[in-house]
Amino acid sequence: MIPVAPVWRVAVLMGMAALSGYGLLTTADSDNTGVLLFAPALTTLSVWLTGPWIAATLGRLLIGRWHGPAALLAGRRLYENPDAPRRTSCDAVLAVFLGSVGMTLLPACHGPGHFPGEWTETVIIGVLVTAPAGWCAVATVMTSVFDRRHVFGALLAAGTPVRVLRRVVSMEVTVPALIAMWGAGGGGVVIGAVVLRLLGAEAVFGGWMAAPAFLGSGAAVVATAACTPTLRRIGSGTQSWPYGHQ
Amino acid sequence: MSPAAEPLASLPPPTGPLLTGRGLFKRYGRQHALAGVDITVKAGEALGIVGPHGAGKTTLLHVLAAIQPPDSGEVALQGHRIDRLGAAERGKVRRRSFGFVFARGKLVDELTTEENVALPLLVSGVGRCRALAEARTRLERLDLNGLENRRPRELSAGQALRVTLARAFVHGPRIVFADEPADALDVRTGEETVSTLLRAAREDESAVIITTRDRDLVARTGTTMEIREGLITGGVMAA
Numbered sequence: 001m002i003p004v005a006p007v008w009r010v011a012v013l014m015g016m017a018a019l020s021g022y023g024l025l026t027t028a029d030s031d032n033t034g035v036l037l038f039a040p041a042l043t044t045l046s047v048w049l050t051g052p053w054i055a056a057t058l059g060r061l062l063i064g065r066w067h068g069p070a071a072l073l074a075g076r077r078l079y080e081n082p083d084a085p086r087r088t089s090c091d092a093v094l095a096v097f098l099g100s101v102g103m104t105l106l107p108a109c110h111g112p113g114h115f116p117g118e119w120t121e122t123v124i125i126g127v128l129v130t131a132p133a134g135w136c137a138v139a140t141v142m143t144s145v146f147d148r149r150h151v152f153g154a155l156l157a158a159g160t161p162v163r164v165l166r167r168v169v170s171m172e173v174t175v176p177a178l179i180a181m182w183g184a185g186g187g188g189v190v191i192g193a194v195v196l197r198l199l200g201a202e203a204v205f206g207g208w209m210a211a212p213a214f215l216g217s218g219a220a221v222v223a224t225a226a227c228t229p230t231l232r233r234i235g236s237g238t239q240s241w242p243y244g245h246q
Numbered sequence: 247m248s249p250a251a252e253p254l255a256s257l258p259p260p261t262g263p264l265l266t267g268r269g270l271f272k273r274y275g276r277q278h279a280l281a282g283v284d285i286t287v288k289a290g291e292a293l294g295i296v297g298p299h300g301a302g303k304t305t306l307l308h309v310l311a312a313i314q315p316p317d318s319g320e321v322a323l324q325g326h327r328i329d330r331l332g333a334a335e336r337g338k339v340r341r342r343s344f345g346f347v348f349a350r351g352k353l354v355d356e357l358t359t360e361e362n363v364a365l366p367l368l369v370s371g372v373g374r375c376r377a378l379a380e381a382r383t384r385l386e387r388l389d390l391n392g393l394e395n396r397r398p399r400e401l402s403a404g405q406a407l408r409v410t411l412a413r414a415f416v417h418g419p420r421i422v423f424a425d426e427p428a429d430a431l432d433v434r435t436g437e438e439t440v441s442t443l444l445r446a447a448r449e450d451e452s453a454v455i456i457t458t459r460d461r462d463l464v465a466r467t468g469t470t471m472e473i474r475e476g477l478i479t480g481g482v483m484a485a
Contacts, residue, residue, distance in 0.1 A: 069368040076356035154352035157313050159341025160369045161334070236314070236333070 055082035055176050062171065070164050074171035084144070092136035092177065092216055097184040097191075099129035099212030104192025108201045122208070129212040134219035137177060141223045144173050145230055156235030165231050170224045177220045185213030262325065264289045264453055265310060265421060270319035272305050272476075279305035280316065281476035287421065287453050292444055294467030295457045302476040303457035304425055310455065311344055311423045312336040323420075341370055345414035345452070347424035347443065353398040353406060353413075360385060360394040363412045370417060384412040387449075388442065404435040408442060415446050421453045428463055440466055 055078050062075025077084075102125045109121075145152065152165055193203035265287040272280040279302045287293055287310075297303050308314040310321060312328045313336075321329040328339050340346075345366070353362045363381035368374070382394055388408045398406055407427065414422050424443055428436025440456065440463050447454040456467055464470050472480020 067374055069365060072357070072361060072368065073354065076354075076361070080356045151352055151354050154346070154348050155354075155365070155369075156337075157311075157340070157348075158346045158366060158369075159337045159339070159344070161337055164369060232333070235337075 051176075051180060052082035054179060055084075058176060058179070059172075068164075069160070070167035070171060073168045077168075077172045078176070084147075092133040092140075092220070093180045093184045095129050095132040095136075096181045096212045096216040097188040099125050099215075100185045100188025100209060101192040101195070102128075103209045103211060104189050104203055105196065107204045107206075108196050108199070122211070126211060126215055130215045130219055133181070133216035134223060137174075137216075137220040137223035138226060140173050140177065141169055141227045142230065144169050145227050145234075149234055152231065153234045156231070162228060162231045162235060166224070166228055169227050174220050174224045178217050181216040181220070182213045185210060185216075188212070263287065264291075264324060266320075266322050267306075267310055267316075268320050268322075270306070270309055270316045270321070272302075272309055272314070272316050278476045280309065280319075283319075283473070283476070283478055285310070285471070285478070287455060289420070289453055290448075290451050291453045291469060292447060292467040293453070293455045294464035294470045295455065295473055296459065296461055296464040296470060296480070297457075297473040298459060301473045303473055305476075306473065307423050307425050307455065307457055311346070311421075312339050341366070342417075343420045345417070345419035345422040347407075347410050347414045347422060347427045349426040349429045353409060355398055358395045358397060359390065359401070359409050362398070362409060363416050366413060366417045380416060381412070384416045385409070388412050388446070403431055404439060407431065407435075407439045411439070411443055411446055415450055415452065418450065419452055421455065422447060424454060424456045426458055427456065428458065428460065436460070436463060437466075 059075045059078030059080075059082065062071045063079055066072040066075055103122075106121055106125070155165065156162065189203075189205075189209050192209075196203045263286045265285075267283060267285040270280045270283040270285075271278070281302075283302075283306060285306070295303050295306065305314075309316045309329070312321065312331070315329050315336075319329070320327055323339065323343060328336060331339065354365070357365070360378055360381045363384055364372075364377040367377035367380055372380070385391065385394060388411060390405065390408055390412065393401065393405065393409075398409070401409065410427075414424075422443070427443060428439055431439060443454060443456070444466060446452075454467075456464065458464050470480070471478055474480075
């Protein structure tokens with residue numbers, strides 16, 4: 001069973017996306033400022049609402065097609081507890097979203113010919129995205145491991161290789177985070193373009209707009225690798241897992 | 247023997263002791279958890295280790311099962327030293343040759359009963375269909391028919407422990423380590439669980455090492471040892 005009424009979540013998403021598109025297309029002809037400001041906010045909200053459904057759907061896909069223990073464990077976790085990735089990764093997604101808006105607006109501030117020559121702003125945006133995204137990704141990964149330290153400890157004690165559990169964490173945390181970050185990056189570019197149109201300018205599209213999503217994704221991948229020492233520590237038996245020393 | 251895709255070490259059938267620990271020392275900070283333990287486990291033997299809380303039972307189990315290396319002393323499986331292996335190699339030995347029954351089960355909450363039982367096979371590389379089929383067979387043997395698709399939260403404590411037993415035996419281990427298997431159970435369910443564990447070990451010709459604080463429970467095993475302050479104090483006696 002997919003959790004919490006996915007149909008209305010998707011309906012909200014589609015409705016708000018349509019409203020944004022309508023506002024974007026009609027701005028030049030009429031004063032749709034209210035629609036333009038309201039619709040993006042609701043679109044962002046609806047993406048946030050849809051996150052668990054996406055996680056649960058990803059989980060269901062894994063459950064249907066798993067061939068190894070990592071996909072089974074990650075799929076069941078995503079399907080049963082789809083809220084978990086969102087709780088800790090929404091700040092990272094927000095950082096990527098705002099970074100993408102900033103990257104879209106930046107050329108207009110300097111004129112299209114100057115970008116990406118304005119490296120100072122680019123680096124600042126990069127840092128502003130990577131730092132929170134990296135921090136949130138590490139927090140998400142560690143939460144995923146610590147939430148199940150007893151079960152992971154038991155699996156490691158029984159001989160499960162660390163790489164299998166690292167793959168579990170990767171599938172259940174990193175993959176949804178990557179989907180969310182690239183979605184947020186795309187949404188940020190759209191919203192940036194809408195804001196530019198409001199200001200009477202046109203967006204200049206280019207590869208640099210993907211930089212926040214790229215940096216956020218990199219931070220998530222690095223954070224996943226960082227869970228390896230923790231898993232090794234759990235598996236070494238130096239912790240009181242899976243049971244205390246007696 | 248159950249199927250396993252991972253190539254198993256072609257250890258010959260045991261003629262001498264199956265598992266030996268010699269002069270085992272282990273300390274945590276200044277506290278000696280093991281202070282010179284010698285122990286021998288024969289193939290198919292049921293060994294009970296009894297002792298109070300903090301006596302060193304779990305540490306001894308960890309060291310014998312190659313979860314932790316001893317500070318000094320040696321552990322050998324069929325004459326092959328396993329205490330000096332690296333972490334990955336020790337993991338391989340545990341995966342291939344040992345089964346585990348942890349205190350309070352430690353089933354994976356999100357998995358169904360049959361998926362939990364199939365997990366050791368899947369980790370060893372056995373395919374999905376074969377692993378699940380083997381898990382269902384094992385559940386049937388422990389009278390758990392009809393519970394294949396339940397989650398651990400939908401099971402009674404006794405049923406969950408029997409699922410843990412099924413998981414411990416599904417890959418045909420040579421030794422099953424059971425750490426306080428009756429810890430969270432009432433007396434009757436605890437006795438039933440230990441009886442089921444011993445029966446499963448007999449049927450599979452696996453050795454089993456059980457730790458407990460309960461003298462009545464340990465009396466059900468074939469051989470009993472008492473441990474206090476990291477030393478075997480009670481000698482070895484056949485029950």
